[in-house]
Amino acid sequence: MLSYIIRRILATVPVMVVVALFVFSLLYIAPGDPAAIIAGDQATPDDVARIRMSLGLDRPFLIRFGEWLWQILHGDLGTSIFTNLPVATLIAQRAEPTLSLMAVTLILAVCVAVPIGVVAAWKADTLIDRAIMAFAVFGFSVPVFVVGYLLAYVFALELDWLPVQGYTQLSEGPWPWLQNLILPALALGCVYIALIARITRASMLEVLQQDYIRTARAKGVGQTGILFVHALKNAAVPIVTVIGIGVALLIGGAVVTETVFAIPGIGRLTVDAILRRDYPVIQGVVLMFSFLYVLVNLVIDLLYTVLDPRIRY
Amino acid sequence: MTDATITTAPELISAAPELPDLLPPVKLRGGIIGFMRRHPAIAIGGALVLAMVLIAAFAPYLGTVDPTALAPTRRTREPSAAFWFGTDMLGRDIYSRVLYGARVSLTVGFSVGLLASLAGLVIGLISGFVRWSDGIIMRVMDGMMSIPPILLAIALMALTRGSVGNVITAITIAEIPRVSRLVRSVVLSLREQPYVDAAIAAGTRTPMIILRHILPNTVAPMTVQATYVCASAMIVEAILSFIGAGTPPTIPSWGNIMAEGRALWQVKPYIVFFPAVFLSLTVLAVNLLGDGLRDALDPRLAKRL
Numbered sequence: 001m002l003s004y005i006i007r008r009i010l011a012t013v014p015v016m017v018v019v020a021l022f023v024f025s026l027l028y029i030a031p032g033d034p035a036a037i038i039a040g041d042q043a044t045p046d047d048v049a050r051i052r053m054s055l056g057l058d059r060p061f062l063i064r065f066g067e068w069l070w071q072i073l074h075g076d077l078g079t080s081i082f083t084n085l086p087v088a089t090l091i092a093q094r095a096e097p098t099l100s101l102m103a104v105t106l107i108l109a110v111c112v113a114v115p116i117g118v119v120a121a122w123k124a125d126t127l128i129d130r131a132i133m134a135f136a137v138f139g140f141s142v143p144v145f146v147v148g149y150l151l152a153y154v155f156a157l158e159l160d161w162l163p164v165q166g167y168t169q170l171s172e173g174p175w176p177w178l179q180n181l182i183l184p185a186l187a188l189g190c191v192y193i194a195l196i197a198r199i200t201r202a203s204m205l206e207v208l209q210q211d212y213i214r215t216a217r218a219k220g221v222g223q224t225g226i227l228f229v230h231a232l233k234n235a236a237v238p239i240v241t242v243i244g245i246g247v248a249l250l251i252g253g254a255v256v257t258e259t260v261f262a263i264p265g266i267g268r269l270t271v272d273a274i275l276r277r278d279y280p281v282i283q284g285v286v287l288m289f290s291f292l293y294v295l296v297n298l299v300i301d302l303l304y305t306v307l308d309p310r311i312r313y
Numbered sequence: 314m315t316d317a318t319i320t321t322a323p324e325l326i327s328a329a330p331e332l333p334d335l336l337p338p339v340k341l342r343g344g345i346i347g348f349m350r351r352h353p354a355i356a357i358g359g360a361l362v363l364a365m366v367l368i369a370a371f372a373p374y375l376g377t378v379d380p381t382a383l384a385p386t387r388r389t390r391e392p393s394a395a396f397w398f399g400t401d402m403l404g405r406d407i408y409s410r411v412l413y414g415a416r417v418s419l420t421v422g423f424s425v426g427l428l429a430s431l432a433g434l435v436i437g438l439i440s441g442f443v444r445w446s447d448g449i450i451m452r453v454m455d456g457m458m459s460i461p462p463i464l465l466a467i468a469l470m471a472l473t474r475g476s477v478g479n480v481i482t483a484i485t486i487a488e489i490p491r492v493s494r495l496v497r498s499v500v501l502s503l504r505e506q507p508y509v510d511a512a513i514a515a516g517t518r519t520p521m522i523i524l525r526h527i528l529p530n531t532v533a534p535m536t537v538q539a540t541y542v543c544a545s546a547m548i549v550e551a552i553l554s555f556i557g558a559g560t561p562p563t564i565p566s567w568g569n570i571m572a573e574g575r576a577l578w579q580v581k582p583y584i585v586f587f588p589a590v591f592l593s594l595t596v597l598a599v600n601l602l603g604d605g606l607r608d609a610l611d612p613r614l615a616k617r618l
Contacts (some may be wrong), residue, residue: 018456023468030472037474137604141597145555145571146589153582164579197500252463256552259575270464274471279376284472292459297459 005302012298019290020072024065027055038081038277051081055279077284082276087284091266097167097195098265099189101257102250104181109196110187110243116193116198118227124205130301132197138196144253147186147290165262170262184261188253192246198244203235212236236307244300251289327616354605355565361598365591369415379407380565392583399583401573409589417477417566418595420535421550424481429488430535436489438498438523441504447510454490462487466549467558470608480553484546488598495538533610540603544596551592567592 026032035052036043043051056064071078077087120132156164162183168176207213208231216230258267266285273281331433349356368375392399399407438451457465462484469483503509503526512522553559554568555575562569567588 014452015455015459018452020452022456025459026468026472030469034472037472089356096597135602136598142593143551143589144595145552146593149578149582149589150584153578157579233397248461252552253463255463255467256556259556270467271556274467274556277471279471282468286460286464286468293461294459299389 004305006299009066010288010300012294015294016291017069019294020069020287022064023287023290024068025061026055026283027279028061028089032042032244033136034279036058038279040272040277052309054079054081054169071289077287078280080273080278080282080289082273082278083274090269090281091284091288094264094266094269096265097263098254098258098267099186100170100177101254101265102247103179103180105185105189105192105250106243106247108185109192109246112189113193113196114200114239115233117197120197120201120234121204121208122223122227124201129201136198139190142144143256144191145188145256145260146182147256151183151187152261167261167263167265176178177198177274180261184257184263187260188250189247191253195246196239196242200235200239203238205233207231209236223230237304240303240307247293247296314618328593340481346470352605352609354601354606355609358598358601358603358605361594362602365415365520365595365598366410366419369419372409372412375412377412378406380405380409380505381563389583399581399587401570401579401584402577405565407570407584407587410570411567411591414566414567414570414588415591415595417560417564418547418550418592420477421484422543422547422595422599425484425488425546426539428481428485429492429542429546430539432485432489433492434496434531434535436493437500438527439491440497441527442519442523443498447497450493454493457487458490460487462545463549463552466496467556470558470565477560477564480550480559484549487549488542492535492538492542495534496531499534500527501528503527536605537603537610540599540606541582543600544603547592547599556615 011249015125030037035048035057037057038055040049041050044258052058068078073274077091077273078091083090101224107261116132120129123129152164155161163180166180169179170177204227213226213230216226220262221230254265255270257263258265259271262268266289270282273285364492401407401410415435433458436450436454438446461528465487466480466483470479470485473479473483506526509522512526515524523563550566551568555572557572560566563575570588571585572580574588578585
């Protein structure tokens with residue numbers, strides 16, 4: 001067991017190196033001169049040369065990659081071209097709103113999606129099931145910013161139940177904090193809920209056909225007990241897997257959601273960096289989120305053994 | 314066994330006793346109505362996609378004006394008989410912009426679906442057949458898949474000049490790993506099939522095996538995957554344009570129209586509303602088509618999802 005955990009953790013090292021190598025080589029595989037593009041149309045040749053120097057494009061690829069990797073291992077994600085501040089500092093300053101949004105969305109999505117997925121499987125091929133699955137198709141199709149504007153228009157502008165935009169820090173109390181996050185989390189969670197609900201239904205349908213479910217029913221276990229104790233526990237592995245994979249949707253969607261709801265998080269930082277062509281910031285954000293994603297999925301891999309003792313390594 | 318009479322198949326059939334009609338033959342209704350009954354998702358999704366394609370193709374003839382024509386005297390008009398979807402803050406007609414915007418979304422969606430499928434097919438085939446390359450290719454794909462697709466596209470767009478072609482390239486690169494993984498898994502499972510073994514034993518060369526036995530079996534899952542890639546590409550294009558990293562603002566695309574309406578959305582929600590509806594409907598149509606194709610082409614998978 002312990003050796004499995006160690007092996008699994010070690011196995012993420014090559015993935016992370018590939019991620020780093022890939023993100024790093026984007027500068028080199030992009031068509032044209034990235035330094036000229038980052039400098040913008042009004043830049044003087046001096047500006048371009050300065051940016052080329054600061055990006056290290058004037059030195060050999062492998063040497064530059066080695067240096068860059070070494071810096072990252074020491075927590076140095078580079079320096080912003082626009083503000084001259086370390087990218088790691090910029091990201092740390094903006095981390096709280098983004099992590100709050102993602103955490104609230106994750107909890108909300110799991111709390112909504114798993115029960116409706118279970119109900120859809122239980123009531124398979126009835127009107128309820130059809131309605132839930134139709135919702136899932138809609139959830140996949142309506143882009144996150146469309147849902148965001150719709151929710152903000154109805155619940156903030158028209159009904160005035162919740163604040164329209166902005167963010168309140170957690171230190172100012174949990175309710176003001178949560179109030180600002182409910183609508184963004186619902187918007188961001190829509191795709192995620194659809195995804196988890198679909199997999200929950202599929203996984204539950206498979207489990208509900210097993211013999212031990214019939215046995216449980218025969219010995220008089222109630223419907224709720226069967227669904228949530230006997231079946232859901234055994235249907236958990238695919239559900240947890242898709243929760244992990246879906247974190248990529250959360251990360252990508254957070255950038256947009258923060259723009260719609262004017263949340264000053266990492267997404268906002270990214271959008272500002274795009275407008276200023278501040279590539280080191282974008283690179284740092286991509287790298288940081290990718291590592292976060294790999295870590296989440298590592299934790300989920302390790303959870304498998306807890307969720308399903310039959311899985312042994 | 315010397316004077317065994319040779320019986321032909323038709324004789325055997327005619328000699329067979331009449332079977333009782335336990336199950337009446339299934340009558341499938343032919344024609345368009347029958348097809349719609351059996352595959353409602355394909356019919357509805359396909360019809361909507363077709364409608365969008367026609368709108369995009371015939372945008373100049375559908376009562377539109379120049380989508381980029383500025384008219385400062387009639388800024389931010391509410392929707393009316395003259396301006397069906399209203400005008401934006403530069404006085405441009407939103408109805409015309411939305412109709413022309415369909416061109417960008419559909420071009421990006423279809424191109425990415427096609428290019429990512431082709432690239433994924435090649436990579437998946439190499440990975441499935443050239444065994445020594447499999448480890449390397451799949452590690453690279455794992456790495457690429459660990460980068461959330463929207464962020465990968467943002468990073469690529471930050472390094473290139475904004476153009477529809479670059480948007481297509483960026484989204485294609487972000488989608489390739491998923492397609493290659495699918496093709497690889499299909500190839501690996503097909504290689505275990507007895508008929509592939511038989512073909513190898515009979516001395517069929519690898520290119521012929523790929524052509525005759527592997528490719529035809531990848532068509533169904535790849536078609537389904539391509540529709541999902543197409544739907545996701547249209548969403549990513551809109552997101553990129555919306556945050557200013559996509560199609561250049563001079564080209565009317567749904568993401569761009571929404572980005573321009575962003576500052577005014579609380580007072581003039583219709584600027585965001587109309588492109589949003591068109592985008593959602595189009596993506597929904599493509600997803601419906603994908604679900605329908607999946608159910609029709611691969612009933613085994615349909616049951617699981």
